[in-house]
Amino acid sequence: MQQVIILHNHIPQNAPEDVLDILRQAQWIEEILRQKGYSVTLLPYSLSALEQLDKNVVVFNLVDSAPGEEMLSYLVPGILESLKLKYTGCSLANLFLTTNKVLAKKLMAEHHLPTPAPYSKESEKGLYLIKPTAQDASVGLDEHCLVEHAEVQTRLKEKEAQIGCPCFAEQYIDGREFTVCMYGTRKDVHILPPYEWVFNEYGNRAKIITYDAKWTEQTFGYEHISAKYTHDEADKPLIVQLEHLAKDCWKAFDLNGYARVDFRIDASHRPFILELNANPSFYGFYHLAQEWNFSFEDLIVSLVNQAAIL
Known part of the structure; x- marks a missing residue:
């Protein structure tokens, strides 16, 4: 019987809805695989726990970020590869890019x-959408992210200060x-x-x-x-x-x-x-x-x- 480890984020108290959703999906996939005859274990991300896994398991990777660092979300596949563990989903290189x-x-x-044209001082006038560079799940995205060309630089700095991570702007389609x-x-x-x-x-x-x-x-x-x-x-x-x-x-x-x-x-x-x-x-x-x-x-x-x- 193939053993599957469903790897997911740690879920802190008062976690936002997008983080809670990771656990829901882990439980959902656990149920599917159990019904298909697999031996399944849910595992919050932990390097020490991963190091103890048998090399014959398959890790179903649902971790969408390294703990606290969206910019480093590619690290989990990298760690799995370095431990020679088999895993589902895209690779370190895919996620890095x-x-x-x-x-x-x-x-x-x-x-x-x-793809929409990136903002620059010389780019054409019109509306631009400000986005976090590395966040997913639409984190930080609201109606105030849509701004005129002349406002982009100011609003970029404001958005970065608000959400605490780098942002960029591109032409709004x-x-x-x-x-x-x-x-x-x-x-x-x-x-x-x-x-x-x-x-x-x-x-x-x-x-x-x-x-x-x-x-x-x-x-x-x-x-x-x-x-x-x-x-x-x-x-x-x-x-x-x-x-x-x-x-x-x-x-x-x-x-x-x-x-x-x-x-x-x-x-x-x-x-x-x-x-x-x-x-x-x-x-x-x-x-x-x-x-x-x-x-x-x-x-x-x-x-x-x-x-x-x-």
Whole structure:
């Protein structure tokens, strides 16, 4: 019987919702794997505990950051590799490149992948979106992050002081938003059908998926943004384009495991890659499985089996 260790963050008292969600996903995957006949143990991240693990286990890595340091989220796969432990998900190199959004954007530009233009004093006028360089889960993102070109430098400093980490700014793409989930090996990637985030009754509000929109119940965004998993006939050419771009991202970043790409579509129907997340949650994968009639449980098992043979 294959033993699986589900590795997750330490969950402190009064943890924010995005951190609590890591434990929920760990328990969810534990239940799936137990039902599939695996021996499963949940383990909060600990170097000493990892050092004692048998080399034949598979570590299902759900740690989305080194303790207290989003900028160092790639360290956990690095530690697993140094201990010669098999693990699911993307590698140290994958996470190093994708966790730092500025670094990731440079690599996208080198591979001619469309992404919003970065802010500079010489860049064109218009709206810019300020984002943390290395935070995920939309941490630090709110409506005040959308600013005019002339305000960017001042607001950048204010945002960095507010959340205590480096930030950057890029051109705001006002339009539709899509997500593409994918998984596989470096040579063989499975691109799942893109789905759209619909901003219902937003009117003149900024169409941004903020932290509150993701995690805080009874806020406007939380209650008015919904996922649409089916495709309209008129969107078929766009859907094909997004699938091709997602595959190009997989190749450009030499990914292995599972990942998510977020897109914005401008008024001229041009797609822009907002970001590539090499350690995403599994909710998108689950809902796609429900919509498109494939087994989410088998997908989880395939990730374990893939890690076991590497």
